[in-house]
Amino acid sequence: MLKQCKLCGEPASVRVPYARLSLCPKHFTEYVERHVRNTIKRYKLIKSGDRVVLAISGGKDSLALLHILNNLRGEVGFELSALNIDLGIRKDDYSLKAVQISEKYCRELGVELAKVDMKRDFGFTIDEVFSSNHVRRPICSSCGVIKRYVTNKVAVELGANSLATGHNLDDESAVLLSNYVKADIDLLVRSGPMLPSRGERMVSRIKPLYETSEKETTLYNFFKGIQHLEQKCPYASGASTLRLKEVVNALEEEWVGSKIALVRSFNKKIKPILAEHYSKNSKDIDLCEACGYPTSTKICSFCRLKKSVSKNC
Numbered sequence: 097m098l099k100q101c102k103l104c105g106e107p108a109s110v111r112v113p114y115a116r117l118s119l120c121p122k123h124f125t126e127y128v129e130r131h132v133r134n135t136i137k138r139y140k141l142i143k144s145g146d147r148v149v150l151a152i153s154g155g156k157d158s159l160a161l162l163h164i165l166n167n168l169r170g171e172v173g174f175e176l177s178a179l180n181i182d183l184g185i186r187k188d189d190y191s192l193k194a195v196q197i198s199e200k201y202c203r204e205l206g207v208e209l210a211k212v213d214m215k216r217d218f219g220f221t222i223d224e225v226f227s228s229n230h231v232r233r234p235i236c237s238s239c240g241v242i243k244r245y246v247t248n249k250v251a252v253e254l255g256a257n258s259l260a261t262g263h264n265l266d267d268e269s270a271v272l273l274s275n276y277v278k279a280d281i282d283l284l285v286r287s288g289p290m291l292p293s294r295g296e297r298m299v300s301r302i303k304p305l306y307e308t309s310e311k312e313t314t315l316y317n318f319f320k321g322i323q324h325l326e327q328k329c330p331y332a333s334g335a336s337t338l339r340l341k342e343v344v345n346a347l348e349e350e351w352v353g354s355k356i357a358l359v360r361s362f363n364k365k366i367k368p369i370l371a372e373h374y375s376k377n378s379k380d381i382d383l384c385e386a387c388g389y390p391t392s393t394k395i396c397s398f399c400r401l402k403k404s405v406s407k408n409c
């Protein structure tokens with residue numbers, strides 16, 4: 097049962113079991129902001145003078161993060177701009193709505209938005225990846241290749257040193273668990289709240305919502321009146337990811353704080369050991385012969401994907 101807000105005595109609207117707090121909307125939103133600020137500090141994600149580009153999808157996590165980072169930029173002393181990719185998903189006007197909602201919120205906050213249109217800027221869309229039936233990769237994994245490549249390229253072109261994304265605690269703890277089960281050392285070593293640049297034409301990637309849950313960002317947007325795209329991507333099958341999230345949330349119910357414990361213990365104790373092993377065995381990073389951006393193969397996966405779409409469309 098909800099009681100009074102622990103901080104002001106007003107009726108509480110939210111219970112945060114992990115922090116053992118019942119909070120009113122005002123103190124809950126302040127709690128989320130403090131939590132994100134602490135994550136940034138704990139993992140040294142942003143420092144004064146940084147130029148941060150935040151990739152926004154129009155979804156709840158990236159728009160909540162845009163609001164929070166926009167309020168933090170003066171205090172920490174970093175520059176902030178946003179980036180949205182129109183992936184060209186026409187079903188249910190998915191991409192159109194995602195672009196419009198991203199533009200509207202950036203305008204409201206006065207944050208500069210770099211807009212990428214996959215068709216105009218790169219010559220192909222996710223719909224075309226889907227219809228080029230010779231592409232054997234699952235669509236979400238091709239989409240991941242595109243987002244990683246495009247966000248890095250645009251951030252480099254904008255002169256940024258960091259690319260932030262809205263990946264949250266539920267995403268990260270679920271993926272971590274799955275990588276543990278598969279003992280996928282390559283993926284484990286590349287996960288975490290920060291992936292530093294490994295050389296030329298590569299920005300660091302940061303996840304300031306690494307310790308903030310999906311429920312927290314949803315409530316944050318609700319209390320702040322932030323409109324986000326509720327619709328799910330029409331290509332998302334997501335069954336296995338959803339199931340994994342249910343598993344970590346069931347664990348959280350049994351053992352309060354287990355999601356944060358999972359990601360913190362990984363970063364503190366396991367990742368340093370894996371990173372050492374990996375640095376001895378990892379492949380060198382080169383520049384793609386076709387586009388000049390980082391890759392560990394002759395031609396990067398984005399250029400290979402693009403070629404295969406243009407051949408098969």
Ligand code: AMP
Nearest residue numbers: 151152153157158179180181261262263
């Ligand atoms: P997802 O891959 O959909 O789980 O999204 C994870 C994060 O990637 C989001 O929180 C955003 O930061 C970023 N992202 C996803 N889709 C886009 C997009 N179309 N444009 C820019 N950033 C995106």
Ligand code: FES
Nearest residue numbers: 235236239329331
């Ligand atoms: Fe990439 Fe759905 S957003 S396939």
Ligand code: ZN
Nearest residue numbers: 101104120123
């Ligand atoms: Zn209160």
Ligand code: ZN
Nearest residue numbers: 384387396399
């Ligand atoms: Zn390339």
